[in-house]
Amino acid sequence: MSTTPLDGRVAHPIPAxxxxxxxxxxxxxxxxxxxxxxxxxxxxxxxxxxxxxxxSYLERVRRDYPLSLHGVxxxxxxxxxxxxxxxxxxxxxxxRFAPGLVSEHLCxxxxxxxxxxxxxxxxxxEEALQHVSQRILQTQDYLQREILIENVSSYLQYxxxxxxxxxxxxxxxxxxxxxxxxxxxxxxxxxxxxxxDPLAYLRAIPVASVREMHLAxxxxxxxxxxxxxxxxHGAPVAQPVWDLYREALRRFGPTPTLIEWDTDIPPxxxxxxxxxxxxxxxxxxxxxxx
Amino acid sequence: MPRLRDLQEAFAxxxxxxxxxxxxxxLVDGRFPGQRRLQVYRNNVFTSLTGALSAVxxxxxxxxxxxxxxxxxxxxxxxxxxxxxxxxxxxHAFADFLRYFPAAATLxxxxxxxxxxxxxxxxxxxxxxxxxxLLTLAAVAAERHSDLRFFLHPTAQLVASDYPILxxxxxxxxxxxxxxxxxxxxxxEQGLVLRPHMTVExxxxxxxxxxxxxxxxxxTSLGTxxxxxxxxxxxxxxxxxxxxxxRHASLVAFQVDEKK
Numbered sequence: 001m002s003t004t005p006l007d008g009r010v011a012h013p014i015p016a017x018x019x020x021x022x023x024x025x026x027x028x029x030x031x032x033x034x035x036x037x038x039x040x041x042x043x044x045x046x047x048x049x050x051x052x053x054x055x056s057y058l059e060r061v062r063r064d065y066p067l068s069l070h071g072v073x074x075x076x077x078x079x080x081x082x083x084x085x086x087x088x089x090x091x092x093x094x095x096r097f098a099p100g101l102v103s104e105h106l107c108x109x110x111x112x113x114x115x116x117x118x119x120x121x122x123x124x125x126e127e128a129l130q131h132v133s134q135r136i137l138q139t140q141d142y143l144q145r146e147i148l149i150e151n152v153s154s155y156l157q158y159x160x161x162x163x164x165x166x167x168x169x170x171x172x173x174x175x176x177x178x179x180x181x182x183x184x185x186x187x188x189x190x191x192x193x194x195x196x197d198p199l200a201y202l203r204a205i206p207v208a209s210v211r212e213m214h215l216a217x218x219x220x221x222x223x224x225x226x227x228x229x230x231x232x233h234g235a236p237v238a239q240p241v242w243d244l245y246r247e248a249l250r251r252f253g254p255t256p257t258l259i260e261w262d263t264d265i266p267p268x269x270x271x272x273x274x275x276x277x278x279x280x281x282x283x284x285x286x287x288x289x290x
Numbered sequence: 291m292p293r294l295r296d297l298q299e300a301f302a303x304x305x306x307x308x309x310x311x312x313x314x315x316x317l318v319d320g321r322f323p324g325q326r327r328l329q330v331y332r333n334n335v336f337t338s339l340t341g342a343l344s345a346v347x348x349x350x351x352x353x354x355x356x357x358x359x360x361x362x363x364x365x366x367x368x369x370x371x372x373x374x375x376x377x378x379x380x381x382h383a384f385a386d387f388l389r390y391f392p393a394a395a396t397l398x399x400x401x402x403x404x405x406x407x408x409x410x411x412x413x414x415x416x417x418x419x420x421x422x423x424l425l426t427l428a429a430v431a432a433e434r435h436s437d438l439r440f441f442l443h444p445t446a447q448l449v450a451s452d453y454p455i456l457x458x459x460x461x462x463x464x465x466x467x468x469x470x471x472x473x474x475x476x477x478x479e480q481g482l483v484l485r486p487h488m489t490v491e492x493x494x495x496x497x498x499x500x501x502x503x504x505x506x507x508x509x510t511s512l513g514t515x516x517x518x519x520x521x522x523x524x525x526x527x528x529x530x531x532x533x534x535x536x537r538h539a540s541l542v543a544f545q546v547d548e549k550k
Contacts, residue, residue, distance in 0.1 A: 049414075050415065052418075053414070073375025079294050086374075089376075114372065116305060120331065128294050156327035156328065156330075158297070195321070225322065226321045226322075228327075230330065
């Protein structure tokens with residue numbers, strides 16, 4: 001393992017393998033059994049405390065695995081000023097754990113100082129494009145590193161949007177010089193909810209910008225005039241999402257892929273099984289590249 | 291076409307206050323009307339915030355049941371909207387809210403139980419501290435003992451109630467082996483919540499002990515703290531109490547004031 005003269009810890013790059021989200025329910029089992037998985041990802045905010053068991057477990061996990069920090073609360077797209085307290089906590093966490101990747105969502109979650117703690121969609125307009133690109137530039141400048149932005153699931157669209165989401169995502173990555181965390185499940189969920197072609201979405205995303213992918217399960221709300229898919233991260237990855245993932249790997253090549261599971265969290269073995277499925281597809285893609 | 295800021299303000303108002311008539315006109319209807327689409331966000335926001343609140347307040351949830359808890363959470367979240375992007379910060383004023391929540395007026399101990407659970411949550415995520423340096427403490431001359439100022443562990447928080455909240459808390463732990471009965475007439479209880487290592491502890495305190503720690507936490511000298519504590523409880527076993535709190539790492543540092 002490599003070392004650094006400063007604090008004895010350098011970022012281990014996230015390998016183009018499957019990783020899993022680290023959840024409190026699995027802390028003990030993970031540090032005791034050191035399961036075979038390529039890397040772990042955590043929600044950054046869960047480690048914003050001054051101390052305690054979460055940070056202590058994360059130290060132990062970080063010793064054995066590459067780590068990715070995934071934020072859910074920075075509210076990049078809000079028209080409020082950037083939350084410097086939040087950014088400061090994130091910067092300290094990055095300094096302490098030297099993550100291979102740092103990501104946030106391309107959305108907003110607060111306004112007027114109030115947090116809705118949900119991933120709310122931006123309108124896809126030139127105004128929003130300029131605003132959020134500027135904010136990502138500011139964030140990267142403050143953190144002194146690249147961040148990835150993740151496409152979110154959505155349940156509504158604004159009448160005044162002037163471009164499709166994929167064009168907006170691609171243009172933000174270009175203007176802000178950030179990477180893309182492509183959430184394949186979110187593309188599928190939104191494609192069903194808004195009747196668009198998920199393959200056309202993939203084709204609009206620049207290959208060189210994609211650094212990570214997410215896979216998760218969704219729930220289905222049934223109504224008289226059809227279904228609305230809800231991105232709840234509480235189920236196995238659905239077959240159409242695996243199919244779309246295969247297409248994504250074909251376009252973007254082998255990419256670090258996270259299995260996300262945040263509600264009704266199952267035994268660790270279930271997460272590892274899902275990760276093995278992703279690894280099998282990744283290996284096939286590696287073989288084709290080689 | 292609304293400006294981004296106006297759109298975000300209207301969206302938040304539609305979710306938090308339900309004033310959505312103008313806002314849903316901004317949405318593409320498609321297979322579903324904008325109202326239905328907005329309802330998905332309303333559900334997501336309140337479900338995730340209520341879940342976060344309930345995770346911090348499992349005993350309150352158990353005492354009132356999930357249905358009532360959801361009702362209380364809804365009222366709380368409208369009165370005290372979250373002001374942080376960290377879900378662990380949700381719920382800081384829940385005890386204050388419950389104290390004046392008319393629907394919970396028949397459960398006068400509920401707010402104090404909530405205060406205890408918030409202290410537990412703060413202690414869980416609080417800073418670590420090395421134990422007290424006993425050798426240096428032992429070197430302090432006896433005649434200077436009353437000038438000692440002790441510092442409590444950074445996670446330490448004192449709680450007190452007119453009701454037996456420690457017993458209520460213990461009885462409502464999922465792994466509690468007792469008979470589930472608490473006599474509300476048993477009267478007041480005081481405790482110290484702290485996390486010296488990986489596990490949060492709740493130490494029951496006598497009235498005198500509580501006063502002693504309260505004075506020390508406020509930065510008074512040991513001499514003054516003892517005067518106050520003996521005023522509460524003339525029979526207080528001072529040596530025993532100090533040893534207990536050094537052993538449990540409630541007291542983690544000290545200084546000796548310069549002689550005046």
